Amino acid sequence: MIELPNERKIDIEPGLKRMILIELIFPVVLLVLGIYHGMMQVLYRSGMIHTRKVLGLEYYQGLTLHGVINAIVFTTFFAVAFGYAVIRFYLERPLNMKVAWLSFALMIVGTLLAAAAILSGTSSVLYTFYPPLRAHPAFYVGLTLVVVGSWIAFFNWMPAYSGWKREHRGEKVPLAVVGIFAAFVVWLIATIPVAIEIIFLLLPWSLGWVATVNVPLARMLFWFFGHPLVYFWLLPSYVMYYTMLPKLAGGKLFSDFAGRLTFMWLVLYSAPVGIHHQFTEPGISSTWKFVHAFFTMLVAVPSFATAFALAASMEHGARQNGGRGLLGWWKKLPYIDKERWLFGYFFCGLVIFIFGGVTGIINASYNLDVVVHNTSWLPAHFHQTVAGPIFLSYIAMSLFLVVKLTGKEIKFPGWNVWVPYIWTLGIMIFSTGLFIGGAGGEPRRTNMGLTYTNPESPLYHADWQAAKMLGSIGGTIMTLAALIFFVVFFATLFARSARAGALELIVSEPFHDENVRAVQSFTPWLAGAVLLLVIAYAPPIAQTLRSNFPGAPPYTPDSPLPISAAKP
Numbered sequence: 001m002i003e004l005p006n007e008r009k010i011d012i013e014p015g016l017k018r019m020i021l022i023e024l025i026f027p028v029v030l031l032v033l034g035i036y037h038g039m040m041q042v043l044y045r046s047g048m049i050h051t052r053k054v055l056g057l058e059y060y061q062g063l064t065l066h067g068v069i070n071a072i073v074f075t076t077f078f079a080v081a082f083g084y085a086v087i088r089f090y091l092e093r094p095l096n097m098k099v100a101w102l103s104f105a106l107m108i109v110g111t112l113l114a115a116a117a118i119l120s121g122t123s124s125v126l127y128t129f130y131p132p133l134r135a136h137p138a139f140y141v142g143l144t145l146v147v148v149g150s151w152i153a154f155f156n157w158m159p160a161y162s163g164w165k166r167e168h169r170g171e172k173v174p175l176a177v178v179g180i181f182a183a184f185v186v187w188l189i190a191t192i193p194v195a196i197e198i199i200f201l202l203l204p205w206s207l208g209w210v211a212t213v214n215v216p217l218a219r220m221l222f223w224f225f226g227h228p229l230v231y232f233w234l235l236p237s238y239v240m241y242y243t244m245l246p247k248l249a250g251g252k253l254f255s256d257f258a259g260r261l262t263f264m265w266l267v268l269y270s271a272p273v274g275i276h277h278q279f280t281e282p283g284i285s286s287t288w289k290f291v292h293a294f295f296t297m298l299v300a301v302p303s304f305a306t307a308f309a310l311a312a313s314m315e316h317g318a319r320q321n322g323g324r325g326l327l328g329w330w331k332k333l334p335y336i337d338k339e340r341w342l343f344g345y346f347f348c349g350l351v352i353f354i355f356g357g358v359t360g361i362i363n364a365s366y367n368l369d370v371v372v373h374n375t376s377w378l379p380a381h382f383h384q385t386v387a388g389p390i391f392l393s394y395i396a397m398s399l400f401l402v403v404k405l406t407g408k409e410i411k412f413p414g415w416n417v418w419v420p421y422i423w424t425l426g427i428m429i430f431s432t433g434l435f436i437g438g439a440g441g442e443p444r445r446t447n448m449g450l451t452y453t454n455p456e457s458p459l460y461h462a463d464w465q466a467a468k469m470l471g472s473i474g475g476t477i478m479t480l481a482a483l484i485f486f487v488v489f490f491a492t493l494f495a496r497s498a499r500a501g502a503l504e505l506i507v508s509e510p511f512h513d514e515n516v517r518a519v520q521s522f523t524p525w526l527a528g529a530v531l532l533l534v535i536a537y538a539p540p541i542a543q544t545l546r547s548n549f550p551g552a553p554p555y556t557p558d559s560p561l562p563i564s565a566a567k568p
């Protein structure tokens, strides 16, 4: 691989290098299983697989594994590993390795506990673990350990951050570090309510200490976590986009301020929006649904700003590469380039995100959401977000860091450059199918797939069949792209090192290096976030606590539902 100008490398402690590598490789290994179960979903829903058992797993069990591995384990491990790389690289200060290994151990033990609970068939509760679906206590304890482990990693970076600030008074903290801190501030805000949900509601219920659970309260606490969670996923991708994409395109970051504002804005607005997942939930008044819908529109603003800032940065790069004319410069970007292969992954993620973003705005509009809520429209939206920019940038950066840290050469570089394009083709076809089906009322999760596709069944829906087929074709293409990626990743991993490994990141210089003090400190944004959270959540939580909902006993989704019972 040739080196890009301004690529900087530093030698890091062998222990830290080893830990970052394991934190990158372990979730990619699990991802093989996660992607496999994604493929099984589309085949099952299309009616091509005529059994509810896949690899010995029931439908909801496989879906739980798919969601938990891809959306929770892979993302959290990557965010921590990438966080370590960014903090160590930019702040150039040693980190406490004992604390780092403690965080690592908790995350690994937590993952194994949750995996064992899912594989035992006792915890098919999906990645949202909504009650009245009840999991084995090991599932909740496992997820809690993963979260606590990631908190400890974040706390470990704080002394390095404050030490750097002390030594560099008056200087701006590097943009990438601000982005990683924003991600983990959002994560901390998000995980406190879900910790309360697990410790006070789900765990005692799962242990049998109480017979029923307060479902509306549990769901509200879950979405208090669930929406900031998506910005926790997005922020590391934005760090890559703002700090690496411009350089890969051949130019500079159009505006440093745009990046800082985006990160701070997401700290402010990521959390007071969770009720937009609950527009159809009884027991929450329309006032609070409106307040959360309003804040949701505000949380989309930095992504619009990002779209313009990144397009301008790419234009700058393309013009440096000789691009001319109003639109002619688009031809001068390194779309298929074995040296700047990261560009293709980042660019494809952005293209997918245009559609994921637009459909997010649709979901945020109450009247439109009631049409698509709980239909297959939703997985289409979230695959164009979490499986678009996030997945592509995370797998790309995992490969990039493995290559740099081990000093290996990428195997099959000619295949590697096509992965993001094949994935994009697949995801666009897949999502189109799911959008069409969802607009026609096709449910998002169902183990009744066979009956929907069987013309003999009273539940047969002729108008969903084309949509299901599109979903399966797209899903198969996505799996093909993932397979190629796995071949490249593991072949590279097992290859011989070509040189000594070092920590390297691509660093874009700013074109406009604005010095706006308002975006240089977390404190006012964090204070604003707490205030908005109190405004947005105190009244609806009080409302839910006052309401007299009966508690719910547990329900197991994979308990056999006789097909005949579905006859009208």
Ligand code: HAS
Pocket (backbone or CB within 6 Å): 128, 230, 231, 233, 234, 276, 277, 278, 296, 297, 299, 300, 303, 304, 306, 307, 308, 310, 311, 350, 351, 353, 354, 356, 357, 358, 359, 360, 361, 362, 363, 364, 365, 369, 372, 373, 374, 378, 381, 382, 385, 386, 390
């Ligand atoms: Fe969402 C549901 C609203 C963003 C993930 N979302 C979900 C769920 C997930 C998810 C997982 O209001 C399902 C949860 C479940 O299981 O039930 N979402 C939004 C809004 C945004 C948004 C307003 N979502 C995300 C992101 C996610 C994510 C990001 C993952 C990381 N979402 C909702 C709502 C629901 C929902 C409702 C609940 C619905 C229901 O009924 O349950 C916004 O943040 C989106 C803003 C984004 C943009 C796009 C900017 C575009 C960019 C690309 C520029 C491209 C360039 C390339 C430069 C405005 C930055 C140019 C190239 C060319 C070729 C032109």
